[in-house]
Structure formats: C-alpha cells, structure tokens
Amino acid sequence: MRIIKYETPVPVTGSYDVVVCGGGPAGFIAAISAARSGARTALVEQYGFLGGMATAGLVAPLSVFTYNGEKVIGGIPWEFCERLQAMGGGLIENPLGNVAFEPELYKLCCQRMVLEAGVELYMHSYLCGCECQGGRIEAIFIDNKNGTEALEAKVFIDCTGDADLAHFASVPMQSGEGRPLQPMSSYFVLSGVDTSTPRLQQAMHHNRQGVNCQCEEIRSELLAHREEWGIPEFGGPWFCTTLQPGVVTVNMTRTAADATSAADLTRAECELREQVFKMEGVLKAHFPEFSNSYVSAVAVHAGIRETRRILGEHTITGEEYVSAFRYPDSISRGAHPIDIHVANGPAQNVTFLKTPAYVPYRALYAPGFPNLLVAGRCLSADKTAFASLRVQASCMGTGQAAGAAAAMAAAQDLPVDGIDLPALIDRLRDFGAIIPRFSQPPTP
Ligand SMILES: Cc1cc2nc3c(=O)[nH]c(=O)nc-3n(C[C@H](O)[C@H](O)[C@H](O)COP(=O)(O)OP(=O)(O)OC[C@H]3O[C@@H](n4cnc5c(N)ncnc54)[C@H](O)[C@@H]3O)c2cc1C
Known part of the structure; x- marks a missing residue:
C-alpha cells in the first residue's frame, strides 16, 4: 500500500477530567456517572443523537434488568428506564426486565439526562486518533465541521463499541477477537x-x-x-x-x-x-x-453484535460467568442468556443462566494503560461471557462503573488500577447499583 504523510496542526479545544468516546448505552451512562461523581466530563459521539445501537441501530428491547423478578442492574441505568417510561417512551416488561421503547423518545431521554448532569456534548464528532506517551493517552483527535480538534483529559473511557480508542492507543485485543464474529443485522x-x-x-x-x-x-x-x-x-x-x-x-x-x-x-x-x-x-x-x-x-447503522474487545487485566471467561464467580472487585452484573448467533445461517445458540453473573472492575482496563477505561461491548471477556454481556443493560452497568471509577482516578491523579475499590463500590451502591454484600468471602 502506498502511504502518504498527512500532518496538520491541531488546536486543543477542550480540557477535561474525563472524556467519554461513544454515546451508546455504555457511553451516555458513563458520562452521567462521571459527571455526577464531580468530574468535568465531555462526551464525543459521531451522530447527532445518543443511544448507539438502541437508536442508530433501532435495536430493541433493552435487555435485561432482572432475573426471575430480582433486579440485577440498578442505579442510573434503571433511573433512565423509569424516566423513559414516565415520558411515554418505555414499557418495562415484567418479570424479565426487558424494556420496549420508542426510539425518538429514547434519544430525547438520554440527551436530557446527559445535559442535566452537566456533560459537554460533542456531537457529529468522529474519534479519529489519539496522542499517547507510552501507554498514557494525552489527547484524542476528533473530526467535525471545525476540522480536526484535540480534547485532553486526565482519564478517557472508550465506549465506541468497537474499542476504537483502545485500538488507536495500541491496547492488545482478545486473540482472534472472537472469530468467526457474530453476524451483523439491520433492524x-x-x-x-x-x-x-x-x-x-x-x-x-x-x-x-x-x-x-x-x-x-x-x-x-x-x-x-x-x-x-x-x-x-x-x-x-x-x-x-x-x-x-x-x-x-x-x-x-x-x-x-x-x-x-x-x-x-x-x-x-x-x-x-x-x-x-x-x-x-x-x-x-x-x-x-x-x-x-x-x-x-x-436503521441508520447496521446492527453490530461483535467486534474488538480489549485484553484486559482480567478476561471474564464463560466458565466464570455461568458459575456466577464472585470477584472481589465485582462492579456490575449480567442476567441475559449466553446468546451466540452463528456467523452464517439462521442458527442461534442460547444458554439460559442458572443465576445472574458478576463483572469484575479489572475487565474494564488493560495493564500498561493508566488512564484508559472501557465499557460496554469493548470490555475484556471471552466469546461466551461476551455473548451475554453485550446486551444494553449490562453495557449500561459497566458504563456506570467506568464513569464513577474515571472520576475517582481523575480527582486523585491515580492510575485507573490504583483507585480505592471499596470506595468505588460504595459510590456505585449510592447510585443504586446492585452489588451484593457477600455473606461469605467472594469466590477464591
Ligand atoms: C442485531 C442485534 C440485536 C440485538 N438485540 C439486543 C436485544 O434484544 N437487547 C439488548 O439489550 N441488546 C441487544 N443487542 C446488543 C446491544 O444493542 C449492543 O451490544 C449495545 O448497544 C452495545 O452498547 P455500547 O454502548 O457498548 O455500544 P453501541 O451501542 O455500539 O454504541 C457505541 C456508540 O459509539 C459511537 N461511536 C462509535 N465509534 C465512534 C467513533 N469513532 N467516533 C465517535 N463515535 C463513535 C456510535 O455512534 C455509538 O453511539 C443487539 C445487537 C444487535 C446488533
């Protein structure tokens, strides 16, 4: 391939505690969570509306908040569902805890919640690269009608679904990235x-x-x-x-x-x-x-089930997931079946969970990248665990955790793996996240 060098001075147009890339279910919740935790937060989104696959992809319903009637994802994600229902744009389907919705009101509801939290929005802005020193991200580059701009932050959260920021920063990905990938589908x-x-x-x-x-x-x-x-x-x-x-x-x-x-x-x-x-x-x-x-x-955008996932500090395995392994750093849950659509043909392999699963904080960052967190589809999980965690409620749960963690790391100038975990879990519980206090020690 012929390579042409393209260099241009880029103005730094914003400096934040936390910048979230991607305004889908993981990203808009991460931005609200970071901002409510006191961080000066920006959210970058390629479209002129939020919601990601839910709105650009028309992917419905929002799955799945409860297991046999027991709520497992709470806090800001659940507040969003209740607010959407109150606006006439959502229908909470019990006992499964799926939420049917009207896509235009979904867009309006997340936009309102993001702006009310004080998040600065960069819409119609496409993340196209980053400036790194070692594993530390100094700034991201976004392309929009102004040209190319740089945004600086103490901590970045990749919620692009495709782990675009992690990819630009050279974070190692899951080997084979789950190939063959689950198919794409346009709603x-x-x-x-x-x-x-x-x-x-x-x-x-x-x-x-x-x-x-x-x-x-x-x-x-x-x-x-x-x-x-x-x-x-x-x-x-x-x-x-x-x-x-x-x-x-x-x-x-x-x-x-x-x-x-x-x-x-x-x-x-x-x-x-x-x-x-x-x-x-x-x-x-x-x-x-x-x-x-x-x-x-x-749908404005074809539905993407699976692409890149980071190789994190810990990769959630299918075995851990179905046995509901209780990690000492559990920060969210998952209750959706393991749901793998085969790449070619009409088949789908579905395994229903016997008990809701846990997500460790260590699946949200990679060793050697001190100011990068991921949430939603880009987290560190094998193909099996991911096939459950990819649904919207679980993505929102990890977004909530990543936002609060990023705000803590930014406030204390700490690497993302250096924050006070019990304090993070307390903050998430204060938000309403459902992270059980284990009566016995977590699974060894
Ligand atoms: C066919 C299909 C059926 C599904 N069925 C269900 C279901 O029934 N229930 C359920 O809950 N889930 C379902 N899912 C899964 C779910 O919709 C997604 O996995 C979930 O939305 C992922 O959330 P996310 O925030 O991680 O990523 P996304 O929803 O993909 O959001 C990523 C956001 O980042 C933005 N973005 C991406 N790259 C850039 C960039 N470079 N610069 C700027 N912005 C960028 C995108 O525009 C988007 O807004 C389904 C998915 C598919 C494809």
Whole structure:
C-alpha cells in the first residue's frame, strides 16, 4: 500500500477530567456517572443523537434488568428506564426486565439526562486518533465541521463499541477477537401492521423468562418455504413493540461481516438494505398481519453484535460467568442468556443462566494503560461471557462503573488500577447499583 504523510496542526479545544468516546448505552451512562461523581466530563459521539445501537441501530428491547423478578442492574441505568417510561417512551416488561421503547423518545431521554448532569456534548464528532506517551493517552483527535480538534483529559473511557480508542492507543485485543464474529443485522420498522393477533402480541412483548422471544410460527413457515420464497439468510424473526399502534421493529436480516473493516461494513450495509425490502415483501405476501405493512424506517447503522474487545487485566471467561464467580472487585452484573448467533445461517445458540453473573472492575482496563477505561461491548471477556454481556443493560452497568471509577482516578491523579475499590463500590451502591454484600468471602 502506498502511504502518504498527512500532518496538520491541531488546536486543543477542550480540557477535561474525563472524556467519554461513544454515546451508546455504555457511553451516555458513563458520562452521567462521571459527571455526577464531580468530574468535568465531555462526551464525543459521531451522530447527532445518543443511544448507539438502541437508536442508530433501532435495536430493541433493552435487555435485561432482572432475573426471575430480582433486579440485577440498578442505579442510573434503571433511573433512565423509569424516566423513559414516565415520558411515554418505555414499557418495562415484567418479570424479565426487558424494556420496549420508542426510539425518538429514547434519544430525547438520554440527551436530557446527559445535559442535566452537566456533560459537554460533542456531537457529529468522529474519534479519529489519539496522542499517547507510552501507554498514557494525552489527547484524542476528533473530526467535525471545525476540522480536526484535540480534547485532553486526565482519564478517557472508550465506549465506541468497537474499542476504537483502545485500538488507536495500541491496547492488545482478545486473540482472534472472537472469530468467526457474530453476524451483523439491520433492524427495520414496519408500520401498517395488524399488531392485534395473538402470535404477534406474544412476539412483540419480550417478557417470558427462559424463553427465546422469536416468533416460532413465522420462523417455521419461513424455514419450510425458504427456497420457494427466495429468502436470504435470516435470524428469528424477532418483533418488538415501539409502543405505537400498528408498528413493530423487526430483527431478521443478517450477514457475516467485520464492522471494523470499512469495506466490509459498506458491503454489509448495502446487502442488509436489500434484505430489508426482500423480507418486507415476504412478510407482506405470506402473513396476514403484514398485508398492509410498509417499511417506515431502516436503521441508520447496521446492527453490530461483535467486534474488538480489549485484553484486559482480567478476561471474564464463560466458565466464570455461568458459575456466577464472585470477584472481589465485582462492579456490575449480567442476567441475559449466553446468546451466540452463528456467523452464517439462521442458527442461534442460547444458554439460559442458572443465576445472574458478576463483572469484575479489572475487565474494564488493560495493564500498561493508566488512564484508559472501557465499557460496554469493548470490555475484556471471552466469546461466551461476551455473548451475554453485550446486551444494553449490562453495557449500561459497566458504563456506570467506568464513569464513577474515571472520576475517582481523575480527582486523585491515580492510575485507573490504583483507585480505592471499596470506595468505588460504595459510590456505585449510592447510585443504586446492585452489588451484593457477600455473606461469605467472594469466590477464591
Ligand atoms: C442485531 C442485534 C440485536 C440485538 N438485540 C439486543 C436485544 O434484544 N437487547 C439488548 O439489550 N441488546 C441487544 N443487542 C446488543 C446491544 O444493542 C449492543 O451490544 C449495545 O448497544 C452495545 O452498547 P455500547 O454502548 O457498548 O455500544 P453501541 O451501542 O455500539 O454504541 C457505541 C456508540 O459509539 C459511537 N461511536 C462509535 N465509534 C465512534 C467513533 N469513532 N467516533 C465517535 N463515535 C463513535 C456510535 O455512534 C455509538 O453511539 C443487539 C445487537 C444487535 C446488533
């Protein structure tokens, strides 16, 4: 490849205690958590709205806050859900603790909470690099309408989903990064749907513990007529209510792709858009609920299940996860099944948890990188543990922990692995995070 050197002076336009990169479920909660902990905080987001996969990807519902009726993710993430419900934009589905939502009100609710916390927002700003001294990040570079700008911070949090900042800083990643990766899927919205039928009513409400919420009746028909109807690769289908009459979000397209490759991502976006309209035609032609339906929106961004994850101080293994290993530095939980969609084909391997799992603080940072934390999809977990932790509630839980930890490290000029752990856990409990006081010592 021919290399051209591109050098330009970059103005430092902001200096903060904490800068969070990526405003998805992990990032907007991390920013609120850092700001409420007293840190001067900025949040950088490539789009003109927050919510990440939930809004740009139309990924619904928000999973999963409870296990058999016992709440496991609390604090700021739960406050967000209650506030969204109070605004008429959320429906907390019990006993599973999934939250169906209306995407535009989701955007509004997180934006309000972020701004009320005093976070400075950099929207339409794309993280494109960083300046490092050894493993220490001095500044990040963002591209926006002003050109390229630099933001300095004492501590940075990578919530880009794809671990972009960690990648730019040369943090080692999980070997093989979980290949083959789980497939990408574009969600779409169908309007004009007869949502009153019993099978659609059941499929739209993801509220049953220990059950895959895909619409089994429609899936069997699709599998039986796959060749005859010319159906491409598909998953589910899963339908979710947007709380508006006659409207459902649909998750059924899929393609194997690596979203950290620009070429692959471009191909996937184009292929998935074709699939959306193909699937809409199939549903309309063969299932009476959809006979008057039409595509009223396609996700701005294809849904990304899996890309880069850091090789952290500790990598959560599937074995630890399913046995609910109690780490001394547990800072959040997970209750979603281990949910692995195969790269090619309609299969999905789901293992339901017997008990909710724990997340250690050490999975949020890498040795040798004293001022970088990660949260959400970029955390250090193997493919199995990640396949549960990737859902929104768990991402929010790690965001809450990373935000509070970053604020503590910034306030005391400490490396992220040097903060007072009991004090972090106390702060998280004060927020409402559910971190049990073990009656016996944590698992050795
Ligand atoms: C098909 C599919 C179905 C799913 N189903 C469910 C489900 O039913 N329930 C559930 O809870 N979860 C589900 N998930 C998982 C969940 O949506 C994501 O894993 C979760 O949103 C990850 O949160 P995050 O904050 O880590 O990352 P993201 O949601 O990906 O957010 C990352 C944010 O960073 C921004 N960003 C990225 N790179 C840059 C950059 N370089 N510069 C600036 N900004 C940047 C993005 O725009 C985005 O706002 C599903 C995912 C997919 C793809």
